Amino acid sequence: MEYAEILHRCFRCGFCKLPSDYTDINCPSYLKFKFETYSPGGRMWLLKAWLNKDIKTTPRLAEILFSCTACGNCVEHCVFPAFKEDLLNAFIAGKGELVNEKAIPPKVRDYFEAIYLHGNPFKRLRKNRANWATELNLESFSGQTYLFYVGCLGSYDENGQKMAYHTAKLMIDGGVSFGILGDKESCDGNEVRSMGEMELFKHIAEKNIQEFRNAGVENIITLSPHAYHSFKNDYSQLGGHFNVYHYSHILKDLIGKKEAVTSGTSIPVTFHDPCYLGRHNNDYQAARDVLRAIPGIELVEMDRTMNNALCCGGGGGNFYTDILGGGPDSPARVRVREALETGAEVLVVACPQCILMFEDAIKSEGISEKLNVMDLSEVVQSGLP
Amino acid sequence: MYELKYDKDICATCETIDCLMRCQYMEMDLESARQERERILNGEDSRVLTDCVTCYACEEYCPFNNHPFYLIVDRQEEKGIWPVPKPATNQQLVIMAPQSDIAPKKIQSPTINMCAFSMLEGCIRGSLFEGTSIISGSDIFCNIMWLHFAKNSTIRERLPKAIDNIREYYLKDSDVDELVHFHDECYGAYTHLAPAFGIEVPFSSIHLFEYLIRRLDDLKDRITPINQKVAYQRPCSSRLIPETQHFVDEIFTRIGADRVDRKYDRENALCCTFAQQAQQRDETADDVLKRNIDDMVEAGAAYCVFNCPACFFTMSEAVTNSGMMPILMSDLCQIALGE
Amino acid sequence: MKNIDKELADIVGSEFVSNHPEEKFIYSRDMGTMEPAFPDLVVMPNTTEEIQKIVQLANREEIPITPMGGGLTLSGLVRPLKGGIVMDLKRMNRIIAVNEKSRYVITEAGTSQGMLQAYLKKHHPSLKHSVPDAPPIATIAGNVLIHGSGHISQSGGFHSEMLNGMEVVMPTGEVVRIGSCATSPYWFSRAPLPDLAGLFLGWAGTTGIVTKLAIKLYPNRLFNDVKAFVTEDSEQVAEVIHRVTGTQVAEDVNVVMSSRMPGFQIVFMTYSADTKEELTWKRNLIRASLKKFIDDNVGGFMVVLPVLKGDFLEVPMKNITQFADEMQGGGFEYIGAIMPIELFSEAYRTGIEIADHFGIPHFIIVRVVGLGHCMMFAYAYAFNRADEADIKKVQAALEDTNRKVLQMGGIPWKAEAPAQKQIIEHMDPNTFALMNRIRAVLDPKGIMNPGNWEV
Numbered sequence A: 001m002e003y004a005e006i007l008h009r010c011f012r013c014g015f016c017k018l019p020s021d022y023t024d025i026n027c028p029s030y031l032k033f034k035f036e037t038y039s040p041g042g043r044m045w046l047l048k049a050w051l052n053k054d055i056k057t058t059p060r061l062a063e064i065l066f067s068c069t070a071c072g073n074c075v076e077h078c079v080f081p082a083f084k085e086d087l088l089n090a091f092i093a094g095k096g097e098l099v100n101e102k103a104i105p106p107k108v109r110d111y112f113e114a115i116y117l118h119g120n121p122f123k124r125l126r127k128n129r130a131n132w133a134t135e136l137n138l139e140s141f142s143g144q145t146y147l148f149y150v151g152c153l154g155s156y157d158e159n160g161q162k163m164a165y166h167t168a169k170l171m172i173d174g175g176v177s178f179g180i181l182g183d184k185e186s187c188d189g190n191e192v193r194s195m196g197e198m199e200l201f202k203h204i205a206e207k208n209i210q211e212f213r214n215a216g217v218e219n220i221i222t223l224s225p226h227a228y229h230s231f232k233n234d235y236s237q238l239g240g241h242f243n244v245y246h247y248s249h250i251l252k253d254l255i256g257k258k259e260a261v262t263s264g265t266s267i268p269v270t271f272h273d274p275c276y277l278g279r280h281n282n283d284y285q286a287a288r289d290v291l292r293a294i295p296g297i298e299l300v301e302m303d304r305t306m307n308n309a310l311c312c313g314g315g316g317g318n319f320y321t322d323i324l325g326g327g328p329d330s331p332a333r334v335r336v337r338e339a340l341e342t343g344a345e346v347l348v349v350a351c352p353q354c355i356l357m358f359e360d361a362i363k364s365e366g367i368s369e370k371l372n373v374m375d376l377s378e379v380v381q382s383g384l385p
Numbered sequence B: 001m002y003e004l005k006y007d008k009d010i011c012a013t014c015e016t017i018d019c020l021m022r023c024q025y026m027e028m029d030l031e032s033a034r035q036e037r038e039r040i041l042n043g044e045d046s047r048v049l050t051d052c053v054t055c056y057a058c059e060e061y062c063p064f065n066n067h068p069f070y071l072i073v074d075r076q077e078e079k080g081i082w083p084v085p086k087p088a089t090n091q092q093l094v095i096m097a098p099q100s101d102i103a104p105k106k107i108q109s110p111t112i113n114m115c116a117f118s119m120l121e122g123c124i125r126g127s128l129f130e131g132t133s134i135i136s137g138s139d140i141f142c143n144i145m146w147l148h149f150a151k152n153s154t155i156r157e158r159l160p161k162a163i164d165n166i167r168e169y170y171l172k173d174s175d176v177d178e179l180v181h182f183h184d185e186c187y188g189a190y191t192h193l194a195p196a197f198g199i200e201v202p203f204s205s206i207h208l209f210e211y212l213i214r215r216l217d218d219l220k221d222r223i224t225p226i227n228q229k230v231a232y233q234r235p236c237s238s239r240l241i242p243e244t245q246h247f248v249d250e251i252f253t254r255i256g257a258d259r260v261d262r263k264y265d266r267e268n269a270l271c272c273t274f275a276q277q278a279q280q281r282d283e284t285a286d287d288v289l290k291r292n293i294d295d296m297v298e299a300g301a302a303y304c305v306f307n308c309p310a311c312f313f314t315m316s317e318a319v320t321n322s323g324m325m326p327i328l329m330s331d332l333c334q335i336a337l338g339e
Numbered sequence C: 001m002k003n004i005d006k007e008l009a010d011i012v013g014s015e016f017v018s019n020h021p022e023e024k025f026i027y028s029r030d031m032g033t034m035e036p037a038f039p040d041l042v043v044m045p046n047t048t049e050e051i052q053k054i055v056q057l058a059n060r061e062e063i064p065i066t067p068m069g070g071g072l073t074l075s076g077l078v079r080p081l082k083g084g085i086v087m088d089l090k091r092m093n094r095i096i097a098v099n100e101k102s103r104y105v106i107t108e109a110g111t112s113q114g115m116l117q118a119y120l121k122k123h124h125p126s127l128k129h130s131v132p133d134a135p136p137i138a139t140i141a142g143n144v145l146i147h148g149s150g151h152i153s154q155s156g157g158f159h160s161e162m163l164n165g166m167e168v169v170m171p172t173g174e175v176v177r178i179g180s181c182a183t184s185p186y187w188f189s190r191a192p193l194p195d196l197a198g199l200f201l202g203w204a205g206t207t208g209i210v211t212k213l214a215i216k217l218y219p220n221r222l223f224n225d226v227k228a229f230v231t232e233d234s235e236q237v238a239e240v241i242h243r244v245t246g247t248q249v250a251e252d253v254n255v256v257m258s259s260r261m262p263g264f265q266i267v268f269m270t271y272s273a274d275t276k277e278e279l280t281w282k283r284n285l286i287r288a289s290l291k292k293f294i295d296d297n298v299g300g301f302m303v304v305l306p307v308l309k310g311d312f313l314e315v316p317m318k319n320i321t322q323f324a325d326e327m328q329g330g331g332f333e334y335i336g337a338i339m340p341i342e343l344f345s346e347a348y349r350t351g352i353e354i355a356d357h358f359g360i361p362h363f364i365i366v367r368v369v370g371l372g373h374c375m376m377f378a379y380a381y382a383f384n385r386a387d388e389a390d391i392k393k394v395q396a397a398l399e400d401t402n403r404k405v406l407q408m409g410g411i412p413w414k415a416e417a418p419a420q421k422q423i424i425e426h427m428d429p430n431t432f433a434l435m436n437r438i439r440a441v442l443d444p445k446g447i448m449n450p451g452n453w454e455v
C-alpha cells in the first residue's frame, strides 16, 4: 500500500480529532461514531494492523475507512510535520486497497458504477444535464473566456441547480464571457479519487481533459470546490493544465472589491468554509469579501471557522453514501446547530454538497424557521436583507 | 597566535580617553578614565572589565582605532571574568558550535553570506536579490558574538576555521572572491576584527547596504517613495564599521524614508539589550529598551528599521507594542519596490 | 462469558456497543509499550443512569469493566487485563456549571482538557484550569484520578488536590457523591467532611466509575512570561527549585535535560500578572531568589527571545507529544516518578546511567509539584513502533527505571501493571492489606478493572 511507511509513526495522540483551539471534535467521522477506531489515529493503526494481517477485511473496516470525508482536518492539525501532509493520502490509499479487494460498502460500489455508466452518481440521463440552464438560454462552450463547469450536483440536484442558476445569472449580468458543456459535461471524479478508485478517476480525468482540450478550454469556473480542487491540483498532474476558478472568485471580482456601508437593519449571516476551498486550497477570503461587500449583511463567525471549520459530512462521497447520516451527532446537524448558536439567520455555503447536507440537517433539527441555508450566489442575487 | 594589534603608546599619549569618557553605560571623569585605562593596559583589575555591557561602542569612539573594546574582552577572559554566567556561556558554545555538515556548493556573484542564520534565507527574495547565490550554516558562523561572552579565544579558534570553510567549500571551485554580508556582524568580523587579530581573509567584503544601494539604483524606476518616518536601530557590530553608516542615509533617501532626528541614534545609539539580558542585567535592559523606544515614539517614527536579526527579535515585541512596525532594512526596500 | 451485547445495546443504543475486531484491536492497547489485552466489548454510555445499569449487569454476570477516558497514560492503564468491557467515557463530555466567585467548574467525566480550556476561554476568560501537557483529548477525570499535574501545579499541587468533589457509580451500582456536593448544592471543597475522595484517587479505576467532578479554577491573567535558568551542575538544581518556589510567584516550574544538550539542566518558570508592572515585579522576585547562583557563577538565566516564548508558554506544550517521533516511529513511554526534591541530582544521574546502559538517548523532564513539596521526575524513552527489538529495549529500560526509582525512595506514578507489582513489594504490607479490604467491600465481585493493584 502506498504511504504504508508512515502508518506506524502515528502516536494516536488525537490532536487530529480537534480544531486548533480544541473546542470540540472536528473529525466528522469520529464525531459521528465516537469509537477511537473512527478517529484519524484509529484509521492509521487499523490500516497498519490490516497490512500486518492482525485484522481481516470486514464490512466494519470498510465503513470505518469510507466514513472519512477527506475533510483534511487531520492533515491540518496533526502535530507531526514529518508525515501529517500524507495522512489523508494514506487513508485514500487504504480505501484503494479495499477497492482492489472489492470489499467496499454497497453504496460506494453503486456510486462508482453510476459514475462509470452515467457520468453522474444519480443514474440520470446525460442529455438532461443542462436542464437547469434552459430558462437562461446559456451558450454552449465555444471559445468564450471561461468554461462554467457545474458538476453533477449542479446539474441534477435541486439545490445545486439553484446555485448554478444564480451563479450563471450573476455572471451574465456581470458581462462574464462563458459557456457550458451541457450534455458533454461529465463528473469531475474528485469523489471517486477520494474514495480510492484511482483507475476510474484516471479514466474520468483523462476523458475530461480531452473534452476540455477539444473544446479549446483554457479557463474554468467551477460551481463545486471539489471540482475546483480536482481540476487545479489533480488534473494538472495528468497533463491537464487549466486556469481554474471557483465561482466565489468570480463573484469577488464582480462585486467584492468594496466594503459595504450598511445603514438601517442588517441580517446576521455566517459562512461555512467548504473543505476543498479552505483547508485543501487555503482560500478563506474570497467568499467573505463578497459577503462584506453586500450592504445589510453582518458576517458573524462560528467557533470553528476557516482552517478549523467542521466539515458538513458530505465529502469523500458521503453526500451520496450517507455513512455519516442520521442521528443528532451527524456532522451536518452539529454544524447547523453551531451556525444557529451564532445568532445567524442565514448559513451561507459555497459548495453544492454542503447545501445538500445542511438542507437535510436543518429539517432533521426542525429549525427551518430560524435558520436558512443559502449559497453565496443566491445571497448576492437576492441582495438580502 | 592571532595577537591583538593595539599600541600601548597611543593610549599613553591620548588626551581625551574617548573610549571610556563617551561610554554610555559608565560614568567617569577624565582622571578616573585615565586610571582605568592604565589598569586595563597593565592587565590589572578594573571596574570597566566588570561593568562593561559589551556594546562595542568604544571601538567606534577611539579616534586612533586602537581597539579598546577588543582589549577589554581579552582582559576579561584573562582575568576569568564571565560577563554571561558560565553555564549560559557554555550552553551557547554548544548551541553555536560548528556542526561539520557543510557541503561543497558552486556559487556565483553576487553571493549573499547569511552566516549561521539559515532560517533567515527567506529574506533573500524578490528583485533585490535576483540571481544571487546564498551561503549559510553553522560552519561559516562569523563567531563575532563571543565578544559579548569574554570569549576571544573562541573567536580565535573558530573564525579562522569558518574562513577556511568558506574558501574550501564555496570559493575554491567558484569564480567568486567577494561576499555580500547580510549582517553587520560578518562585515565587521571580516573587515575589522579579523585584521585587528591578524586573521587572514581571502575574499573581499561588501556590506549589504552597499549592495542594496546598487540594486536600488538599478531598479530606480520601480521605487515608490515610502514617505514614512523611520527610526534606525544600529546593531552593536556596526560600531566596528562606522564607515558603512552613511549607507543608511543613502538608502533612506532612495526609498523616500525619513529618518527621524532622535537622541539615541548614530553615535549615541543604544543597544538592543540582548547582551545585557544575557549578562543578567535585566534592569539595565529594561531601562535602555524603554529609553530607546520612547525616543523613537517621541520622534514620531512609524517604522523601526533593523539590520540585525538578534536586535529584531529582541526588540520587535516592544516596538510593536509601542505602535511602530519593526522591519528589516531589506524588507523595507522591498516595500518601496512594491513587493 | 455470557452474551450481553443485546442487553448493553438496550442500555446505550446498538451503535454504541461493539464487539467488532476493529474496536477490540484498538481498545486492547495504548501508545506505550505494554502488551495488548483484548476486551470482549467496548461500550460508550451517555449518562450516569446508563453506567449504573451497565455496572449492575456486569455485576450480575461478573464481567470486568475498565473505565477509559483519553487512554493516554502511556502505561497501558486502560487495557482490560482480564477482558470484559472497556467503557469509553468520552460521550459524557458536558460542562455542567462554572462558579466564577468560588472558582470551580462541574463537568462530566469524559470532558476533555482541550474542550474545557476552550470553553473557559470563551465563556469565562478570567479563569483557567491547570492543564497537563498530555494531548488535549485527555479527560479531566482520567487525569485527576491518576494524580496528574499541569501548568498550575507549582502553585496548586497535584490535580487530585484541585478536586472539589465527584459523583461516582460504585462497583455495585449505587451512585454516591463525594465532597461538599454530598451535603450542599455547591461543589466548593472536600472539607470539612470525612474525605472519601481517597477511595478513588490513584486506584486506576478499580474502585468505581466517576461520572461527574468539580475541579478548582484559577485566575487567568493577561500577561504571561517565562524565565529559563541554566545550570551545569545537577547538585545545584534542588536548591534552585527550593528557592524559586519559595517566592510563590511561579505557576509552573519544569526542568528539562536531554541528550541534545548533554550536561545542562534548564529550569523553566512561568508566571503571570494582571499588569506589565506586576509582571516585571514578579520577574525580579524570581531573579532575586536565584541571585546566589549567578554570583557564584554556577547558574544563569538564558535569554528567551519573545518570538520563542510562545513555544514555552503554549498550553499544552505540543513539543512533548512530538517527542514520539524522535525515533521516527510513533512511540514513547515514560516513568514519571514522584519524588522529594532533594533526590534531584541522584535521580538525574541515574537517568543518564540507565539511558547510556540501554543505548537510548536521554530525555528527562521534571515538573515541580506544590511549592517544591515534591516533583514528578519523568524518564522518557522514545521507540520505533515498527521495531519489536526497539520496543523490547525500551520495556527493559522502563522496568529498570521503576526499580531504581523505588530504590531511591521515589514512587512510579500512573504505574503500569508490572510496576504496580514492584510498588507493592516496597509497600507497607498493612497498607496493601487495607487496600485489599477496601476493594473487597466496595467491589465484592471484583469486576472493576481487575489485574490492577494486584500481586
Ligand SMILES: Cc1cc2nc3c(=O)[nH]c(=O)nc-3n(C[C@H](O)[C@H](O)[C@H](O)COP(=O)(O)OP(=O)(O)OC[C@H]3O[C@@H](n4cnc5c(N)ncnc54)[C@H](O)[C@@H]3O)c2cc1C
Binding pocket: C066, C067, C068, C069, C070, C071, C072, C073, C074, C077, C078, C089, C109, C131, C132, C133, C134, C135, C137, C138, C139, C140, C141, C142, C143, C144, C145, C146, C147, C148, C149, C150, C203, C204, C205, C206, C208, C209, C210, C211, C320, C321, C449
Ligand atoms: C505527550 C504526553 C504528555 C503528558 N503530559 C502529562 C502531564 O503534563 N501531566 C499529567 O498529569 N499527565 C500527563 N500525561 C499522562 C496522561 O496522558 C494524562 O495524565 C491524561 O490526562 C490521562 O487522562 P486520560 O483521560 O487519558 O486517562 P485514561 O488513560 O483514560 O485513564 C487513566 C486511569 O483512570 C481510569 N479512569 C479514567 N476515567 C475514569 C473514570 N471516569 N472513572 C474511574 N476511572 C477512570 C482509567 O481506568 C485509568 O486507570 C501525558 C501523556 C502524554 C502522552
Ligand code: SF4
Binding pocket: A009, A010, A011, A012, A013, A014, A015, A016, A017, A040, A041, A044, A074, A077, A078, A079, A080, A087
Ligand atoms: S494522525 Fe497525527 S495527530 Fe492524529 S493521532 Fe496520529 S500522530 Fe496524533
Ligand code: SF4
Binding pocket: A016, A026, A027, A028, A029, A030, A039, A040, A043, A067, A068, A069, A070, A071, A072, A073, A074, A075, A088, A091
Ligand atoms: S480527513 Fe477528515 S474525516 Fe477523514 S480522518 Fe481526517 S479529519 Fe477525519
Ligand code: SF4
Binding pocket: B010, B011, B012, B014, B015, B016, B017, B018, B019, B020, B037, B061, B062, B063, B064, B065, B066, B067, B068
Ligand atoms: S583606546 Fe583609543 S580612546 Fe581609548 S585611551 Fe586608547 S587611544 Fe584613547
Ligand code: SF4
Binding pocket: B019, B020, B022, B023, B024, B025, B026, B048, B051, B052, B053, B054, B055, B056, B057, B058, B059, B069, B072
Ligand atoms: S563596550 Fe560599551 S559598555 Fe563596554 S566599555 Fe566600551 S563603550 Fe562602554
